[in-house]
Amino acid sequence: MTGLLHRVAEADRPPIRLSVDGREITALAGDTLLTALLVAGARLRDSEFGDGTRAGFCLMGACQDCWVWTEAGARLRACSTPAEPGMRILTGAAPWP
Numbered sequence: 342m343t344g345l346l347h348r349v350a351e352a353d354r355p356p357i358r359l360s361v362d363g364r365e366i367t368a369l370a371g372d373t374l375l376t377a378l379l380v381a382g383a384r385l386r387d388s389e390f391g392d393g394t395r396a397g398f399c400l401m402g403a404c405q406d407c408w409v410w411t412e413a414g415a416r417l418r419a420c421s422t423p424a425e426p427g428m429r430i431l432t433g434a435a436p437w438p
Contacts, residue, residue, distance in 0.1 A: 345396055346379040359428040374419035374430065375400065375407055385409070385419060386432035 354369040361378060368377030375397050378385050384394035385407055398406040400420050407419040412429040 343383065344380045345383045346376065348380055357424060357426040359424055359426065359430065361430045362432055368424040372424045374409060374417065374422045374424050374428075377424040378409075378419060378430075378432070384432075 348369075351369070351371075354371055356367050357370055357372075358365055358367055359377065360366075361381065366377060366381040368380070372380075375385060379396060385396050386409060387394055395406055397420055398404040402418050402421040409417055409419045410431045411417065412431060417430075
């Protein structure tokens, strides 16, 4: 799958692995979840209002467009949450506990 974003610099940071919707992706240490997801794929999540796929909007935590969830049900802003090794992220329906 071709990502929406393409890395052009800082490619020498250590790689980390995380799971997104059950699929393992590789990010680089220091990436936000938004960067990791958009380098790995063409979308961040599906809109809960049925108007298509989303890719983040403001990129600074103000617009509410980049919410994703952990498998445990915690809601995270992908644009301001650092990607961590072993994270298990869901981009579809919220996994309410």
